[in-house]
Amino acid sequence: MSKLFRAVIMGPPGSGKGTISERIAHSFGLKHISSGDFVRENIAANTEAGVLAKAYMKKRLLVPDHVMTRLLLPRLEEMTKYSWLLDGFPRTLAQADALNSICDLDVVINLNIPLETLKERLRHRWTHPSSGRVYNMYFNPPRIQGLDDITGEPLIQQEDDRPEALVARLRHYKDIAKPVIDLYKAKSILYTFSDTETDRIWPNISTLLSTKIPIVQSDARCASTH
Numbered sequence: 001m002s003k004l005f006r007a008v009i010m011g012p013p014g015s016g017k018g019t020i021s022e023r024i025a026h027s028f029g030l031k032h033i034s035s036g037d038f039v040r041e042n043i044a045a046n047t048e049a050g051v052l053a054k055a056y057m058k059k060r061l062l063v064p065d066h067v068m069t070r071l072l073l074p075r076l077e078e079m080t081k082y083s084w085l086l087d088g089f090p091r092t093l094a095q096a097d098a099l100n101s102i103c104d105l106d107v108v109i110n111l112n113i114p115l116e117t118l119k120e121r122l123r124h125r126w127t128h129p130s131s132g133r134v135y136n137m138y139f140n141p142p143r144i145q146g147l148d149d150i151t152g153e154p155l156i157q158q159e160d161d162r163p164e165a166l167v168a169r170l171r172h173y174k175d176i177a178k179p180v181i182d183l184y185k186a187k188s189i190l191y192t193f194s195d196t197e198t199d200r201i202w203p204n205i206s207t208l209l210s211t212k213i214p215i216v217q218s219d220a221r222c223a224s225t226h
């Protein structure tokens with residue numbers, strides 16, 4: 001049986017988690033689970049947890065831990081046969097503890113990007129709401145301005161990415177991420193990458209994963225639902 005790999009990518013909004021996750025999924029064949037996209041899908045589908053999450057997102061608050069874990073853990077438990085990369089979860093220590101109770105992580109990628117860079121990127125981030133695809137008007141612009149490359153549907157600027165919401169969001173991220181980062185550092189699975197450019201970070205992440213993925217030993221380290 002092939003070896004399974006469990007990775008988390010963390011970093012503040014705008015740090016490039018989605019962009020780098022796509023490259024990792026493409027190059028290493030991991031399933032990419034974006035917690036933000038998953039929350040948005042649940043909101044769109046009006047699931048019980050989606051309805052709860054919506055109220056918080058509307059107020060620009062983080063979705064509470066019990067709602068996030070209720071959403072994400074069953075999703076992960078469906079994925080016991082796959083290697084995966086989890087993006088945007090855990091965000092808090094309680095979420096990290098919940099994740100720890102169902103699986104052992106192999107690698108945590110931590111993106112450490114200067115505040116000014118984050119602000120600049122998010123000001124120019126445009127999203128295709130139904131797929132979660134993101135563009136940046138300078139870094140990776142859509143082929144036709146304002147329209148998604150694949151579907152041709154309109155792009156939007158997410159409420160959260162507007163400059164007024166940003167600084168508080170970024171500050172809040174730092175406070176709650178610190179104990180999560182410390183936890184993974186103590187477990188010796190944390191790899192931090194600091195730069196202003198994704199294209200300079202990517203070769204280092206790619207090298208790290210090429211050394212890690214082949215040597216994972218176990219078959220299925222996440223608890224199974226059956």
Ligand SMILES: Nc1nc2c(ncn2[C@@H]2O[C@H](COP(=O)(O)OP(=O)(O)O)[C@@H](O)[C@H]2O)c(=O)[nH]1
Pocket residue numbers: 011012013014015016017018019020121122124125126134135136137138139140196197198199
């Ligand atoms: N200028 C620039 N923009 C980038 C770079 N890497 C990612 N982006 C853009 O920055 C925004 C945030 O990236 P994203 O992957 O959505 O970050 P996330 O919020 O951590 O998932 C998006 O619009 C990306 O297209 C980079 O190296 N330079």
Ligand SMILES: Nc1ccn([C@@H]2O[C@H](COP(=O)(O)OP(=O)(O)O)[C@@H](O)[C@H]2O)c(=O)n1
Pocket residue numbers: 012013014035036037039056057060061062063064068087088089090091095160
């Ligand atoms: N672990 C998580 C992940 C997402 N979320 C919510 O989902 C939103 C979108 O998540 P995201 O990962 O796409 O966006 P960023 O905040 O990273 O840009 C967040 O701003 C939070 O409101 C959360 O509360 N807790």
